[in-house]
Amino acid sequence: MQFSRYALTLTALLAAEAVSAQVQPPPVGNPTSPPPAAPAPAPAPAAPTKSAPYGGGLKMNLSPDGSKYVRILLWTQVYARYTENNTGTLRAPGVPKSSQVDFGLRRSRMVVMAQLNPRFLVYTHLGINNQNAVSGGVAPTTDGKKPQFFIHEAVTEYKVNKYLSLGAGLHYYNGISRLTNASTTSILPMDLPLTNFPTIEQTDQFARWLGIYAKGRIGKFDYRVAMDDAFLTNQASNPLSLGTTTGGVSTGTGVANYNPQNTSHVYQGYFSYNFLEPEANLLPYTQGTYLGTKRVFSIGTGFLYNKDAMYSRTAGSAVAVTPGVAADPFGTIATNKHDMVMLGFDAFYDVPLDTASRTAITLYGVYYNYNMGPNHVRFVGAENPGYGASALRGNAVPLSGTGGVFYGQVGFLLPKNTLGAKARLQPYIAYQHANYEGLKNSAGDTQGVNITDAGLNVLLDGHNAKVTINYRARPDFTNLNDVQYRPEISLQTQVFL
Incomplete structure (x- = not known):
């Protein structure tokens, strides 16, 4: 009992000492006290981050994993150009012009695509082409205002398995060559x-077709095949336009043109084998140059077949024409029908050369064999600066015809920092040689078509922002006995988002 009292007293004393220690102020000027802590420095501002590489369009994910999305692509190409015109070109009604500087929109387009899941794809491609102050508008050859904003492609696609996808609509899955499917x-x-x-705006809609297609890849082998309707064409044409009329007699010329009664399907395909890295094939567009980002070596072959696509009248065949009397020339004037058969064989090589300097080379070559009926030749000029309906006006050259064509191009991506850190330089040259049986001089000799382009791409942000300067030597076929070469100098700006 007495021990307990001692224990309680000792505990009380210890507790009082502890309380006294907690409230007792520290001694002033104690040399062992640590100095007060220095205030923390203000945080340094974050360094600006480098912009992320462009990912190919505005993509809006509709699902957390990105398997459902909507993607938008936009691009515009603007020309400033000096052109020495073909002989006899008009710039306005009754105003001949031997040359001029002009400006225009070569292309301004948009693609909207959506994927519900990896099996379903839908996309629409819209835009305008070839607008300048003279042509490309509502009346394409004589009015440059208000060009038609039209649908280039409208496609739905279903992926059957990893080897096969099926699609339908207004599509760009073309045959013949890699370049016929070019981006x-x-x-x-x-x-x-x-x-x-070769058939642009005749049996197709700006190189697009209404039909069905199949595409896919098996190992290193890529394929695309399609069955399409041929658009009706040359509807103002009839068998009389296949001849010359003098003194009430129409005489056939033996020159084929597009058959306005063509209702046959168009069959086409392109097949390629890639020896090095595979290329993207979600969309139909083939790459022109990878700027050293891939190693690609591809060889390919393609075709297009359209039964009775062309027609002609035998040279020298004559029929009487009664002025003012309505007649059915399709029923009264004999014509010959011709199948359209087009073949292409090509090779594409695009690889980096030096990883340190980031140089790269691009090579492409293609041979076309076109059978479009006897003596057929067609002239076209891109964003033509000439006024009127003459096939030879402005910058027109032989676009296609019955015969053979070789086309090749080579480009070299110069070392980085050649022009400083802000841009890359890529000089190139392209050459085309064609022999069309319908281009003969008075001696009966075929006049070859030779077109040379040489230029320089200034790549400000790859293909997404670039400026191109190009020189072209273009043949003027106004006089088949004296083909002259006319210069064109063009500056193009391209922004692709």
Whole structure:
């Protein structure tokens, strides 16, 4: 009991001492006290981050994993150009012009695509082409105002398995060659030769077709095949336009043209084998140059077949024409029908050369064999600066015809920092040689078509922002006995978002 009292007293004393220690102020000027802490420095502002590489369009994910999305692509190509015109060109009604500087929109387009899941794809491609102050508008050859904003492609596609996808609509899955399926945003030279689109705006809609297609890849082998309707064409044409009329007699010329009664399907395909890295094939557009980002070596072959696509009248065949009397020339004037058969064989090589300097080379070559009926030749000029309906006006050259065509291009991506850190330089040259049986001089000799382009791409942000300067030597076929070469100098700006 007495021990307990001692324990309680000791505990009380210890507790009182502890309380006294907690409230007792520290001694002033104690040399062992640590100095007060210095205030923390203000945080340094974050360094600006480098902009992320462009990812190919505005993509809006509709699902957390990105398997459902909507994607928008936009691009515009603007020309400033000096052109020495073909002989006899008018710039306005009754105003001949031997040359001029003009400006225009070569292309201004948009693609909207959506994917519900990896099996379903839908996309629409819209835009305008070839507008200048003279042509490309509502009346394409004589009015440059208010060009038609039209649908280039409208496609739905279903992926059957990893080897096969099926699609339908207004599509760009063409045959013949790689260049017939070319992307217009990654062209190596300033523009495509257009010979790669031999039926453009005749039996197709601006190199697009209404039909069905199948595409896919098996290992390193890529394929695309299509069955399409041929658009009705030359509806103002009839068998009389296949001849010359003098003194009430129409005489056939033996020159084929597009058959306005063509109702046959168009069959086409392109097949390629890639020896190095595979290329993207979600969309139909083939790359023109990879700027050293891939190693690609592809060889390919393609075709297009359309039964009775062309027609002609036998040279020298004559029929009487009664002025003022309505007649059915399709029923009364004999014509010959011709199948359209087009073949292409090509190779594409695009690889980096030196990883340190980031140089790269691009090579492409293609041979076309076109059978479009006897002596057929068609003239076209891109964004033509000439006024009127003459086929030879402005900058027109032979676009297609019955015969053979070789086209090749080579480009070299110069070392980085050649022009400083803000841009890359890519000089190139392209050459086309064609022999069309319908281009003969008075001696009966075929006049070859030779077109040379040489230029320089100034790549400010790859293909997404670039400026191209191009020189072209263009043949003027106004006089087949004296073909002259006319210069064109063009400056193109391209922005692709």
